[in-house]
Amino acid sequence: MEFKDYYKILAIDEKANASVIKASYRKLARKYHPDVSKEENAEAQFKEVGEAYAVLKDPEKRAEYDLLRAQGTYRSGGSYQPPPDWQSSHAGNRTHSQRTDEDFSDFFDSIFGAHGSGFRQAEDFQRSTNRRGRDLHYKIALFLEEAFVGCQRQIALRVSEPDQNGSIKQRDKTLNVKIPAGVTEGQHIRLTGQGELGIGGGKAGDLLLEIEFAPHPYFTVDGMNILLTLPVTCWEAALGSTVEVPTLRGKVKLKIPQAANSGNKLRIKGKGLISKGGEISGDQIVTLQVSLPKEHSSEAKALYRQLAECESHFNPRQAFER
């Protein structure tokens, strides 16, 4: 077991008073709240911060913790064991004071409660009969192409369920999920009864899958439309041309009009995403981007000089000259 330095977790001094502890906790709770935070491991950090605060805000718990900490019963980086004769004045009453979804660490349990999490939830299990199992929420990232044609995905989940003795056990299960063609970002798919098992005859929860799109190397999704930046040469843009363009439904030929320019947008009808029922289809919107080679041959340079002479009236910086 690892010794948890609650002061370090809350980024405070060990002499910090109650208001400093509270202020730091509030700040970190906002930073790591899993519904807000973009930090990695936000959920684990949020729990850790909550645990640290639960101990340090309570003068009695804090005193016990300080005692253990001062005894030097931990070695940095090494494992931690509470002293064999350790007896917390709090041991055992955790079930009544804490909410069951507050999952504190083994370290916390070893100091403040002899009740392991299995036991704690088992008690809860007996207390509230007939409770519906919790829904599980998962995000699955699909490539655009997969979402478009549909695909099969394996999802590994960990569900908690009561065993014969009523204590809560974790079970890994794997689901093979067939995802229908045409799902869109943010869409939810409900797998009825695949969530956590109900308690005391309560119904099982559901598994809700939320579709996310993995970033695509060149397509961007904008609602039902697909955006693509298409590099073209300056002569293709000047003279007009027909070029091959990738779409979700394979390559298509796109006609570039004469005197096209960087930033011009061309619409390829019906090559975007398709709505659930299939009745509405988005478009692919192609933005031209004139692209030049890194180096020009001497022949090309000569031609450019010639071009410069015959187009000498063109001034792209006219706007600056007023």
Next chain:
Amino acid sequence: MSKSEIVIIDSQHEHILFTLEEVCERCNVHTEMIIEMVEYGIVDPVEKSSLDIWYFNSQALMRLQRAQRLMDGLKLNLSGVAFSLELLDEIDGLQKHIVVLRNQLP
């Protein structure tokens, strides 16, 4: 790892609506709380049909659960959480917009 189960999703999985009672059961709160959350504009029911029956889609359900976690975790009140969610939505939208624009840059 235990055996894998095959789940095939058909179209009925895609239109998910929950009644007010189902939402309360899933959020583990009383109806008054959900009604208040609707009044604060945290979520909207999908359709307020003839008999005043509220239906919520799964996005609304998840938003209600998110609102609850924020209220519990950060000790926010209803107007605080409504305001936070609005700002978070706005940030989300702006970030998506940045991605779209960035992808169009040379």
